[in-house]
Amino acid sequence: MPYKEKKIEKLYYAIGEVADMFQVNTSLIRFWEKEFDIIKPKKNKKGNRFFTQVDIDNFHLIFHLVKERGMTLKGAQLKLKENKEDTENNFAVVTRLQEIKNLLLEIKEEL
Template identity: 65%
Template structure:
């Protein structure tokens, strides 16, 4: 899954939920469960996610929704192999982007 968000300093929880096609409640739940997610909150208490938070959410989404990890399994995996997991995840995303571009070229021919 490729998250398509405009480049901004902060994203609202609604924007993030739409980008991941999940409920805002799931984002809030993951925020409580995973230490890597620490969105800033304004005076009203609204969450503002940084691009770093989005990267962490992508990784959590990949582990839980795409690879089928349990929450405990995803937490353990992130703690033990964070650097290795992040590198593999970024490589997979780049390859998916290239594949999509190649499929677009193929369709145009």
């Protein structure tokens, strides 16, 4: 039986990695951390922030509301406090529809 390497998933992401994921400055990540109480990174003794996958998922929601839908920070905060579950479900639907659209566009180009 051949040796198979297991895919290693990261538990923590540095602030620079998170900023690169969303193509924003690290200062925006720090600012959103202060503004939204759903983001709670771990900090080491030096004060370096380490974000979990849950934090990344919350960043996706915030990014979607603020950058893609154009909501204000106060509006996004209220939306996440009032009905976070609905917001997550809507975001999942939008993400899935975008994936389907990209797939259909790839198929169209191949024809």
